[in-house]
Amino acid sequence: MKNNVDKCVEGSALTLSEAFTVGIVGGGVAGSTAALKLSGMGINTVLFEAGASLVSGPPICHLHAGGNLYREISEQQCITLLEQSIATVRAYPHSVNRRPTVIAIPTTDPGEPDAILNRLELLTTHYKMLVKQDPDNAVLGSPDDYYTLFFREDMVALSDLPLPESPQTPQEWMIPVAHHMPHDNFKYPIVVVQEYGLSVFRLAATAALGLEDSPYCELKLGHQVTDLVSEGDGWTIQAKSAEGEVVSQRVDYLINAAGFRTGKLDDMVSSPKQRWVEYKAAYVAHWPSKPGQWPEVIIHGERGTPQGMAQLTPYPQGFIQLHGMTQEITLFEGGLVRSDDQTSYPPLPESMVEKADGGWEWPEIRERTSRAISHFAKWLPEFEQAEVGGKPLCGAQQIPGDDPSLRAADASFEGERYARVELVKASSALQAADRILEQLEALHGVTLPSDWNAPALSLTESLTESQVVEKAKTLTTLRGYPEALAIPFPEK
Template sequence: MLNKHFEHSNTRVGIIGGGIGGATIALKLSQQGANVLLFEKESSLVNGPPMCHLHAGGNLYREISDQQCVDLLKQSINTAKLYQDAIDYRPTIVAVPSHDNGKPSDVVSRLTVLQQEYQRLIALDPQNEILGPASEYFRLYQRPDLERLSQLTAPKHPKTPDEWMIAFAKQTDLTQLKFPVFLVQEYGISVFRLAALTSLALESSQYCELLTNTQVTSVTQNSAQKWHIETKRSGVDETFEVDYLINACGFRTGTIDDMIGLKPQRMVEFKAAYISRWNNDQTNWPEVIFHGTRGTKNGMTQLTPYPNGYFQIHAMTPDITLFEDGLVSSKQESAQPELPNKYIDKVNHQWDEQVINERTTKAIEKVAGFIPAFNSADIGGRPMYGAQQIPGEDATLRVADVAFQSNSYARCEIVKASSALPAANTIIGKLVELGLLADRYSKYCHSDFVDTSSTSDITEQQIAQRAEYLAQERGFPVDLARRTTPNIS
């Protein structure tokens, strides 16, 4: 990788951090004319907070504004177009529990706004119809509808909306819900297939130098405005020089800001999701979301299906996904919010087995409060975990992309994976504006532009093999690298 010849452009761009933000930016920049150095301290790309949902409309987050939901819808459509082989094409059920203060009518209002926006986006570009027809973006189910469906046999491979609802109708305690319940064409996304796609694309790019297992130890700028990046890799010190620097370090973004003397305000939140296996039900499920108030004992519960009975569980309660003192803010002396050591230990893969067992058991019990038979589920593996950055001071922020600190430094500040592509296109636009990238690439500056040429030649066999390898390497069941449904194309 170190012997690649850069002939496409004289501009060298350094990207620190190979999460979904850094990897996507590297992919797009190397594709469009910049010579890229991507530094990642882990052995592979796209590690970090648990990722399982496309967030096409922000239906998990009823506390955010309609505008953020519309932004997430647009961003998610473009993300699904770029990474369509990482998408799990099954719908999501959204339900309001009977004990919750929320109203199904509020869900209808938001879904209607999103459906209208989706229709508008399809009218602008038919290729935006990646979530199915706009008329089928969501469907309502009253209690009699679910009682009728509960009498049917759940198919192994559901295709119609009604077929996707059968398993839910049969297994859910309907007395726990308000009606209607909603089936939304909001899909899943696989962190392992995303990691596989970006890795394969960047490894084959002659314009990207991929430096994994590489810890950045110092960043300075010289009098010629070049950035010097000092690293340590396998015990060897190396120094690199770049014209433009992109900080894509995720929750560690503040560490690079500290190196160069910047002090922007940000927050960091540690979260975890839990892996269970429900052997009593081998039917393909949709994703299921039971709304709830974040941070309370009745916080939102999210059940994400994988093949062979595996389920990932988020529950936005203090004793499951959220952690006491797990949300911290930066202070005046440092741009890096300081998580307690016990969470840094977890980020560094040091979990106590008792904590894993206790929190996974509580997650299973939380789901079983709505789906009683789920109480027979077992612990299916280690948690998926990580820390999430939130720029600024609004803990509910879910849509963010890039901040430009100078003419040679950008900070990637995405909160959700779907913001990575807009961040990449925004940075391309900045480089064109600065004359560091040729004008012929100006069409890529538009935040809605999607070019799939760098991933279109990668085969399904390559993706599947790499994704399963990454799951095993990271200590997870290989089924978490597989999709419940194939690519709709």
């Protein structure tokens, strides 16, 4: 890592003193994005990550460009998620799986399609405004095609058409759904919306490729932070490496991006914060007989009940990622916990902490994956033929504040030298980094260029898709997942 001695970064107005260094604890999507943004501007960063690689936390799979998976959240949260998702696509273009999402409400659900139609119109209007402000924001396709409605007669007509090899239009993407999901099971209209997929492995690969070559970022993988000591005008980070070496690092500014363990760091620095933590898992199935190219399919349902939302996320080679928002599948009894007056770290059961760190037993993997397959097969009978495709993608998700339904969150601050990043959705990471840069400019003499808050990440914008995919494949091998999860979908 190089120190900045009143050095201007090419193309930037940034000037820093020699000693100024930012320490980041946690190399998930929050910490990695902050490191990419800051070090890309010439700010010295030191990133501590306990694991062997970056971005290996909760099961990221969906961009959430409008929040249409969540009927219960506010319209403002949906708009925020739309804006953040557009920025994420622009920053991590090779991480996106560009296929639409089907939103359907089963006849057994008390909800009605009208509940989200007004929201969709609001989001379309906002998307049009964002594209008018900057044509580069049109990353979700034409605003006029943000969503498309399908009625029962449309489904009947589509079911007579052949499956397309390479679907391009909403109608073509809907053909396999019309062929294989019984029409009488749903309320109408069914929606196809331009909410894309997000590959956690290609996102992790992008971050790794950008930071490994950055002269302004020192990566400390396999380093568990053991203590944080305030020094008045900065901090000392104490950590232990995987080999047992004790490390002490002096920094001027500290970013707590420790994921569901954020509260442990808050306790270390005596900065209490109320939050929830929820452990969740997604399951990997293999459906060799999968007919045609499928969109993502969301079947709305009441969270936590046996009829909870079902989510089918397609990948190449017949692999499918599944969520079932029931206590027997994605959710876990005792898996939603909150902090209290004694600690900022919600007491997640140790068995779930072990699972978050990879401690799954195969009998439970088979049982829960089979339940997830059967849950979706209620609406797609042929899917009952699917089988276990790998170990779960899992982790614990933190939710700041006192509202467990919150889905759009970013950064908060304690004093002038401590920031915490608490993401509920990965697409919020860039906004969190931008808020931290605002404080660095306001309080620490960092002069930022006029376009500092543009979504592009200078350290990664020259990466090619093939570079990202090859790196992502190595990460699937390292973590024990099918290589297909690293490959763009739909395949070209």
